[in-house]
Amino acid sequence: MSNENMLSRRGLLMKIGMLFNGLVAIALALPIVRFLFSSVTLGRGNGYLSWVPLGRVSEFPEGETRLATFQNPHVMPTDGKTADTACWVRRIEGDQFQVFAVNCAHLGCPVRWFQTIRFVHVPVSWWSLLPRWLSRVRPTGTRTF
Amino acid sequence: MRIISQIGEWFDRRLQLAAPIREAAEHPVPRNTASWWYVFGSAALTVFLLQLVTGILLALIYVPSASEAWSSLQVLNHEVTLGWFIRALHGWGSNFMVAIVLIHMVQVFLFGAYKFPRELTWIVGVFLLLMTLGMAFSGQVLRFDQDAYWGLGIGASIASRVPIAGPVIVKLMLGGPIIAGATLSRFFALHVFVIPGMLIGFVCLHVLMVLKLGINEWPMPGRLVKRATYASEYHELTKKAGAPFVPYAIWKDLFFAAFILLAVAACALYFGPFGPTGRPDPTIIQTVPKPDYFFLWLYALLSLLPPSMETPALLIGPVIVIAFLLVLPFLSGEGEKSWRRRPIAVLTVLLIAITLGTFTHLAGFTPWSPHMNAWSGDPVPERLLHGTTALQRQGALVFQVKQCRNCHSLGELGGQRGPALDSVAVRLTQDQLIRQVIQGGGNMPAYGKNLSPAENHGSCRVSRDVTSRRPGSCPRSRTRYRAKGERYASLGRFHAAHTPHAHGNVVVF
Numbered sequence: 001m002s003n004e005n006m007l008s009r010r011g012l013l014m015k016i017g018m019l020f021n022g023l024v025a026i027a028l029a030l031p032i033v034r035f036l037f038s039s040v041t042l043g044r045g046n047g048y049l050s051w052v053p054l055g056r057v058s059e060f061p062e063g064e065t066r067l068a069t070f071q072n073p074h075v076m077p078t079d080g081k082t083a084d085t086a087c088w089v090r091r092i093e094g095d096q097f098q099v100f101a102v103n104c105a106h107l108g109c110p111v112r113w114f115q116t117i118r119f120v121h122v123p124v125s126w127w128s129l130l131p132r133w134l135s136r137v138r139p140t141g142t143r144t145f
Numbered sequence: 146m147r148i149i150s151q152i153g154e155w156f157d158r159r160l161q162l163a164a165p166i167r168e169a170a171e172h173p174v175p176r177n178t179a180s181w182w183y184v185f186g187s188a189a190l191t192v193f194l195l196q197l198v199t200g201i202l203l204a205l206i207y208v209p210s211a212s213e214a215w216s217s218l219q220v221l222n223h224e225v226t227l228g229w230f231i232r233a234l235h236g237w238g239s240n241f242m243v244a245i246v247l248i249h250m251v252q253v254f255l256f257g258a259y260k261f262p263r264e265l266t267w268i269v270g271v272f273l274l275l276m277t278l279g280m281a282f283s284g285q286v287l288r289f290d291q292d293a294y295w296g297l298g299i300g301a302s303i304a305s306r307v308p309i310a311g312p313v314i315v316k317l318m319l320g321g322p323i324i325a326g327a328t329l330s331r332f333f334a335l336h337v338f339v340i341p342g343m344l345i346g347f348v349c350l351h352v353l354m355v356l357k358l359g360i361n362e363w364p365m366p367g368r369l370v371k372r373a374t375y376a377s378e379y380h381e382l383t384k385k386a387g388a389p390f391v392p393y394a395i396w397k398d399l400f401f402a403a404f405i406l407l408a409v410a411a412c413a414l415y416f417g418p419f420g421p422t423g424r425p426d427p428t429i430i431q432t433v434p435k436p437d438y439f440f441l442w443l444y445a446l447l448s449l450l451p452p453s454m455e456t457p458a459l460l461i462g463p464v465i466v467i468a469f470l471l472v473l474p475f476l477s478g479e480g481e482k483s484w485r486r487r488p489i490a491v492l493t494v495l496l497i498a499i500t501l502g503t504f505t506h507l508a509g510f511t512p513w514s515p516h517m518n519a520w521s522g523d524p525v526p527e528r529l530l531h532g533t534t535a536l537q538r539q540g541a542l543v544f545q546v547k548q549c550r551n552c553h554s555l556g557e558l559g560g561q562r563g564p565a566l567d568s569v570a571v572r573l574t575q576d577q578l579i580r581q582v583i584q585g586g587g588n589m590p591a592y593g594k595n596l597s598p599a600e601n602h603g604s605c606r607v608s609r610d611v612t613s614r615r616p617g618s619c620p621r622s623r624t625r626y627r628a629k630g631e632r633y634a635s636l637g638r639f640h641a642a643h644t645p646h647a648h649g650n651v652v653v654f
Contacts, residue, residue, distance in 0.1 A: 039320045040313050069428040078326035080212025081426040102430055107447055108302035109295060110430035112517060114548055118595050121515045
């Protein structure tokens, strides 16, 4: 065996040093990656899916659609006004309600309900008016109670 | 002078930088590259430096908190001495940087500078463009006003369309399930640390490659790039017809850089800072969010795309475009450089420029969007009401109250989503007006359930009487329709063919 193929003591120490650094890097990377992805699981166990009151029943006349505002169940002290949000609530009759997301399912822009004409105006899409907006938003943004 | 020289020598003995800097400054460049066409790269670098300086200054005051950011911008605009000017410089610098980087890219493409051996310089340049756009977008988010809030919502909406990983991407992007404090902090870190750090690294790499490989020679028709001979040909060119970059070529860069800085300052002084618009309060929905100018074309495109095309265009389109830009030097790494012999390249640039320009122009006035406040903000023109009966005036009131005006204009005021109604009675009979209002059609919803018979009948009658009184117009009557059915049929075809929503006329008046 030639000397070139032999591992010197310093060479071995260098490789052990690299291995040691690699192990430390992995050990540090785990909490760093976990921290980075914490936003994915953030709020799951913090009442995020809890029920929120939107107001008294008398505030929602039958057959009308009203804007309701509420605070997100999961908020941070630095959220300011962004902790609040809104939704459209339609009281069909009696205790039957439909709740619509305030965002259009097209791009997420806010939509406006005009009570006098009983239509939703969508600001951005050329293609969307009331029927389509309803049909698109219903699967994810609408709840009937 | 002697003391300065001695201090300089003291530093250089330790830094050893004088020789490589002198070598870089005096590296030979082909004489014909000392052209005004070659100044955009250095101008982009100059504006980037301006952005760094003004960005640091703004960070002295700006508070990256969802509850304070908007107020801190108000403080900058109104309380801090010249705070508004620094904000304006930063905002306009951003616009100029995007524009100059794009122009630089077009120039490099048309001059064939992406070909061998500068493939990697081009690829790094593509990443620099993406980072510049990333800076522009994240900068708009830091403004944290209504446009920023809802614009970010649009960004999240686009990201959510990614199959399977969409929800995870959105939460990573927003720092949680909603746009809130964590979102702003995240974009602040991106805008101030992550992207600028990468930009500085990539800019250094880009400039290093320009210095090592040399500035692309002026493209001459018929002078083809060949891998085997290019290096020796370029070396020969700079040896025979070369000149040191400093001072032979740099003076134009210096002049143009100063001119651009002056232009940014002039825009900042004249137009002032961008926003902030209203507070980022999600419960205030009386807003129509719009991106800054460099993304307006995308805003228009997304508005006009049919639903079936949205997701493919949003997710696949950008990937194809970026991938094409990255592989371009490998697809066309040799051969002709001159734009005079590359008509497809020139036509491609023209087509893209015209397309982007048209979409940007359209996004400026968004004819597809209802004007939400037109019903209460734009009065019915007086000339249409002069000499009318009480019933007709009541019709005008119905027209406003029922918000027909949001989609239809009168006297060139109001929405443009539907056709203008100044002369609608020339086109439609009263029966047609009533039918259209009750049943809707085209892109117009049916108003049958929202108007009483009196409102509908009266208002349509008024519409016919009033709008037909315009000079040169002639009311279409039932009798006339019956008598000239053939002509009506041809008119109907004309409307259907030439006005996309002619069958969607709102005619309540």
